[in-house]
Amino acid sequence: MPQNVDAVAVRAWCRLALDALGGAREEIDAINVYPVADGDTGTNLYLTVESASRAVDAVFTGLEPARPSLAEAMRAMAHGALIGARGNSGTILSQLLRGMAQVLGAGTGDRSDPDHADGPTLAVALRRAAESAYQAVAHPVEGTVLTVATAAADAAAGTGGDCGAVARAAYDGACRALEATTGQLAVLDRAGVVDAGGRGLVAVLGALVGALSGETVLLKAAASGHARVEPVECADTAADEAGPAFEVIYLLEADDAAVGRLRTRLDGLGDSLVVVGGDGLWNVHVHVDDAGAAVEAGVEAGRPHRIRITHFGAGDAHTAGAAQPPGEQERTQRAVVAVVPGEGLAGLYTEAGATTVLTRPGEPPASGELVEAIRRAHAREVVLLPNDAELRHTAAAAAEQARTEGVRVALIPTRSAVQGIAALAVHEPDRRFDEDVVAMTSAAGATRYGELAVAERQSWTMAGICQAGDVLGLIDGDVAVIGDETTDTARTVLDRMLAAGGEMVTLVLGESVPDSLADELEKHVREVHLAVDTVVYRGGRQSALLLIGVE
Secondary structure, three states: OOOOEOHHHHHHHHHHHHHHHHHHHHHHHHOOOOOOOOOOHHHHHHHHHHHHHHHHHHHHHHHOOOOOOHHHHHHHHHHHHHHHOOHHHHHHHHHHHHHHHHHHOOOOOOOOOOOOEOHHHHHHHHHHHHHHHHHHEOOOOOOOHHHHHHHHHHHHHOOOOOHHHHHHHHHHHHHHHHHHHOOOOHHHHHHOOOOHHHHHHHHHHHHHHHHHHOOOOOOHHHHOOOOOOOOOOHHHHHHHOOOOOEEEEEEEEOOHHHHHHHHHHHHHHEEEEEEEEEOOEEEEEEEEOOHHHHHHHHHHHOEEEEEEEEEOOOOEEEOOOOOOOOOHHHOEEEEEEEEEEOHHHHHHHHHOOOEEEEEEOOEOOOHHHHHHHHHHHOEEEEEEEOOOHHHHHHHHHHHHHHHOOOOEEEEOOOOOHHHHHHHHHOOOOOOOHHHHHHHHHHHHHOOEEEEEEEOOOOEEEOOEEEOOOOEEEEEOOEEEEEEOOHHHHHHHHHHHHHOOOOOEEEEEEEOOOOHHHHHHHHHHHHHHOOOOEEEEEEEEOOOOOEEEEEO
């Protein structure tokens, strides 16, 4: 059956791209030497795609039980990227997506089925993406993401067949172009790396292949002899490539004529000028020495907002005109920030001194929410507990962003709230930061975690086929038990977890779970597993059915 692009494929593309960039974020940051060696290209691309993905999810949620059209999904993806674009690379990526949306959202292709785009239409969309990105950059430079985007479009144009074949050709062409970037820019050649923005685009195109074909794409650039992942010495590069001191980014509400004048004004103030968008909303990015003049130019053109000013090498100045945070002397030395499922657990974590981010079922927090929680903690040092394996990339991006603001952040990869409880139990803010992090990490790692959930539909699991309504017992994230009753399933999970030993069992009960379940499980542990203590907490609303921790 031919592979075509529809709204579901767009949503899958967003999620796969976010996961791919999350996995490659540190590598891309490490090879970031152009246009400024500030080591944040991977993080910026991740944050940009995160915003795009959340916008697409919002469209699907808002139209349930109906499904959005291809045009609605693509426009949401492009708009989400536009308003969430970060850095030079993220701004260009948002324009690439806008160019694709102009084609895929126009109802072209097979007119009898406007909710699907065929292979030739996807090829046209990739061409429009590359052309619009070139137009958005004041002074395009070869050997960058622009070159990679053009090569992808060229390769796609020569391909017949469905969208899967076109996407694969575009990806292969992008990989070849990425390898060549090292020899196209002197700064890349000296550092021995490929272009970081182009590397990110290759990851995004690989995700498109995955969304259309279901195959897992092994990023070719990662194995390149050029794309080494050791951190580049930014100081030497900065000395060789002296440039403006500030990066200025803002969203701008303005008409086309005013934006044309703004481009001319900003081009005279600095470099790396990229202005993307349209229909009255623009994202402006420029490197300048006079940040105030760049913002003032935006005020003259229209209404700028979400203003972000970064001094290269000196952290984030945040928004112009915004209230400055309290002085450094008012900060606490150390804080813990934790993502928690359920209001009861949030209260427990808060009592233990943590700043919490309450997660809702099916609505994981964005990196921006985690960064805001780190700011609220207002500490020089922060220990971040994501308490969910699916949040590892989001938490890593948030930690990187907070570090640019001068906060020392340690991310402990907790995969369940019970691991977070174990980490908090040994937290001592008065000892050295590294020692505290090691102790908390050790406690979390020594805690096995389990969970009870109810199957929503028939599906294949590690324990066999489950039916809708079955009680699933998960151990360390995998389904280990399929039962038809909560108490018996919980006992079986407990016995399996305690088979390897343990001294303490932690039970976190969901809102609908009666106290009698905890009584039954405590009695079972007492009678069957000698010298094992049990502690029980209430997870409250929005908590899982049952969480189990064994230390």
